[in-house]
Amino acid sequence: MNLSDSQTGGPVPRRVSAMEAVLTHLRDAIERGDHAVGDKLPSEAELCRRLEVSRPVLREALRALQAMGLTVSRTGKGTFVVAATVQDPTLGDYTAGDLLEVRRHVELPVAGYAAVRRTPEDLDRLTRLLDRMERETDTTAWVAMDTVFHITVAEASQNPVFRRVIEEIRDALARQSAFLNELGGRREQSDREHRAILEALADGSEHDAVDAMAHHLDRVETTLASIVRPERADTPTKGRPES
Template sequence: MEALRAAGRQSLVDTVVDQLRAQLTEGEWAVGDRLPTEHELAAQLGIGRNTVREAVRVLVHAGLLESQQGSGTFVRSTADPAAVLRSMRHAGALDVLELRVALEAEAARLAAARRDDADLERLRAALDGLRAQGDRAADADMVLHLAIIEATHNAAFTEVYRFFSAQVHESLAASLGDHEMPPIDLDAHAALVDAIADGDPATAERAARAVLQVPIDVVRALLDR
């Protein structure tokens, strides 16, 4: 490694974060590998240990590294979630809606098979909240969809959806603020909750697809202009 210097307005910590992130994604270390100590990294980069410590803390928070007290810092993942999120932010409305269909149709099917009484209580409360706030309430709509995801009782599914939910929310809020986008179909959302409550996976999957089909059709029509 060469000694680092901050570029332009970028802080030295940000520069170290970028350097370490690049090394992780390029395979410098494999998942499970132990990173060099703070002292070793500081010496290699020609910077202070405090700077290294702060950069490592950022990457731990991002899920790329894991600190184990008394053992050191280990590689948790070489897939950079920040890069994926940046790509998501450049995705179009249709891309995001198609992703939602793929995730939420399967989530609805699983939720119908696995939901418990607590899940049903959350779903009904979320549906009541959506009805109360109206058919342009993006925040209330997202609360309902997250409740469906959580009713799958699949930790991996929930984490993936939570990871993308910020972009989904931004896209939904932007779309619903456009007068050309349709309002939220409250009856379709109620039918989706009913299908999950009835424990009918096939109907729940169809209902989830129906919820998103109208906005998909509208966006496609707008793109074809």
């Protein structure tokens, strides 16, 4: 079984990475019960042989399975299945649901304050950073700059507490960004959303800045839902009651 060159189904097939194909294969096997809770997955060497992929590709897929909460890796023992279905991905020290809940309470007011308090130097830093992000070809470098973008918006609010809060969740933000870019193809869309945030800050519009940041977080939430539980992508997240 060679998963190194796969496409999604549908009227317009989308070529997926080898890692995404391996992840989908392993996730499906777990959700079907081929690998039950408590089972140990085959060794890395065996999986590489069966799926005809390299070890780095397989390890990326295994890390994504663990982030989804389906498996746990035990040093010297292997990878074990701990859940039959995906509930809420873990991004470092926080779940994706907890992270999004906090981001809405922090980054929306941050964007509003930044719109009315930003300095020309803040706008210059954000413009240069976003220009670099839009040209960047290395995903790892882009993910690092994505996190810096949100920290820089917090700096533009002129409230050091906001920056400290974003710094605290910096690792989780980076993990989330990498997760969404690898599995959800979010990068170009995210660049457009960042550009809209920057334009609102440059215009000095508190309302537009809050709306642009809210749209950005909405799209993050939607993409996460489509990855984690496609059949329930419209289910509201914790803390966001239906209106």
